[in-house]
Amino acid sequence: MSASGGTKAIVAALAANLAIAVAKFVAFLFSGSSSMLAESVHSLADSGNQGLLLLGGKKAKREATPQHPFGYGRERYIYAFLVSIVLFSVGGMFAIYEGYEKIKHPHEIEHWYWPVGVLVFAIIAETFSFRTAIKESNHTRGKQSWKDFVRHAKAPELPVVLLEDLGALVGLILALGGVGLALATGDGVWDGIGTLCIGVLLIVIAIVLAVETKSLLLGEAAGIEAVHKIEAAIVDGDTVTGIIHMRTLHLGPEELLVAAKIAVEHDDTAAEVASAIDAAEARIREAVPIARVIYLEPDIYNESEAAKGADPLASPGGPAPATEH
Numbered sequence: 355m356s357a358s359g360g361t362k363a364i365v366a367a368l369a370a371n372l373a374i375a376v377a378k379f380v381a382f383l384f385s386g387s388s389s390m391l392a393e394s395v396h397s398l399a400d401s402g403n404q405g406l407l408l409l410g411g412k413k414a415k416r417e418a419t420p421q422h423p424f425g426y427g428r429e430r431y432i433y434a435f436l437v438s439i440v441l442f443s444v445g446g447m448f449a450i451y452e453g454y455e456k457i458k459h460p461h462e463i464e465h466w467y468w469p470v471g472v473l474v475f476a477i478i479a480e481t482f483s484f485r486t487a488i489k490e491s492n493h494t495r496g497k498q499s500w501k502d503f504v505r506h507a508k509a510p511e512l513p514v515v516l517l518e519d520l521g522a523l524v525g526l527i528l529a530l531g532g533v534g535l536a537l538a539t540g541d542g543v544w545d546g547i548g549t550l551c552i553g554v555l556l557i558v559i560a561i562v563l564a565v566e567t568k569s570l571l572l573g574e575a576a577g578i579e580a581v582h583k584i585e586a587a588i589v590d591g592d593t594v595t596g597i598i599h600m601r602t603l604h605l606g607p608e609e610l611l612v613a614a615k616i617a618v619e620h621d622d623t624a625a626e627v628a629s630a631i632d633a634a635e636a637r638i639r640e641a642v643p644i645a646r647v648i649y650l651e652p653d654i655y656n657e658s659e660a661a662k663g664a665d666p667l668a669s670p671g672g673p674a675p676a677t678e679h
Contacts, residue, residue, distance in 0.1 A: 427606015
């Protein structure tokens, strides 16, 4: 994912949510609708979330230091994880509390045209934001389904914005349904039920975001396509005859670490091996430009040792499937 694409989607979502948050709060003041209060807090939380994503993107651009030699690329994962926590606590739990209170102490909605008008405006604004996120995601999604894109994306910003906007649109429909039923029946309990549903929805989305960003924080390998490209780039069939084992790790959305033990012939000279490693690194970077940190360790391929299977202690992370011997 290009950083510019993610930033564009974040800015569009931020502008929409700030405008919607103000409109919803004004509607709450005039109507007393708990759905409107929950939705205004939801939009305010979303605005804060977009601010966190922008801050994370800025901090991730810092240069590497002796204390952090691999740079700060994972800052983007940390701030995306914070977004899931904010969405869960400020958005979801607050909405559930408001919904419970409104069901327990219902009251009639006043000035119905305020919440209805604001909800229609909010749906239009959120649709614009959602459309921008979809458009930017399509640049990198390829043939993946939306589910796979959210699950396997290495850059967290677009999946976060997509899920936030989707949750916001569904939440607005729930709020409109709750307000509509409350107005039609004269029973404010429906407004509380709509608010409760919004809270449950936000908590589900927050949990999905937390699970996916936790995986990125722990450290994910490169995608299958990138791994195949790296494997093909390493082996030249001359000096580098195969890959004994290999590990990849995302240091950030756009920075990949590659570590591999490569097979060379026993009679190759040190100069030949060094030259072959330099050439392999150049081929890897050409095939997968985000592979910026590369460690290649030469070794003599031993057929009898390879027949014993992968050694779990051969490298961190346990055994990897054999690629080529």
